[in-house]
Amino acid sequence: MKARIHITLKEGVLDPQGKAIQLALxxxxxxxxxxxxxxxxxxxxxxxxxxxxAKDALDDMCKKLLSNTVIENYTIDLDE
Amino acid sequence: MKARIHITLKEGVLDPQGKAIQLALxxxxxxxxxxxxxxxxxxxxxxxxxxxxAKDALDDMCKKLLSNTVIENYTIDLDE
Incomplete structure (x- = not known):
């Protein structure tokens, strides 16, 4: 089973990497x-x-390793 | 207009970052x-x-800055 996880900074959290891309563009x-x-x-x-x-395991993975839930949100999409 | 861009390593290209995540999990x-x-x-x-x-501009951005087309693929999704 394949899963796609998106991890994004929460609204209001400064994103210097994004800002650098914007300036470079x-x-x-x-x-x-x-x-x-x-x-x-x-x-x-x-x-x-x-x-x-699978969803439960992925949720756990996001909380324990993949994302920093203080400043990041995550979404999990499962390919059935 | 909002766009979501995914940049992924091409099939067969070694992904040490992904491997590190796998081992850590x-x-x-x-x-x-x-x-x-x-x-x-x-x-x-x-x-x-x-x-x-917008699609043309984003395509250009991916080729010129955002992705390394030698080893990476990109997909562009436009929110209408």
Whole structure:
């Protein structure tokens, strides 16, 4: 079972990496870029075949390792 | 107009970051993790309102700055 996890900074948390990309795009001549936010994208292949158990395990992984829940949100999408 | 860009390593390209996550998950007691691949996720807010022009600009941004097309693939999703 394959899962796609998105980890993004919470609203209001400063994103220096996104800001750097925005400035670099401006320097390259791309106008009209109002905002850029950078997050992480993680693909996980699990041996687990039960969707509910897989979701629980992934939730646990996000809380314990993959994300910093103080400043980051995460979403989990399971490919059935 | 808002766009979501995913940048992932091409098939066959070694992903040490993903491998490190996989090992760390194993160390934390998460079994059955067959593979982990880490990519980047970028949200871009554009002033452009024409979808076709926005897509072209984003494609250009990916080629010139955001991705390394030798080893990475990118996908662009536009929120209309």
């Amino acid at each position: 401006g320097d390259l001549g791309f106008g009209g870029v109002d905002d850029v936010r950078q997050g992480k994208y993680i693909e996980v292949d699990l041996a687990e075949t039960d969707a509910s158990k | 194993g160390d934390l007691g998460f079994g059955g993790v067959d593979d982990v691949r880490q990519g980047k996720y970028i949200e871009v807010d554009l002033a452009e309102t024409d979808a076709s022009k």
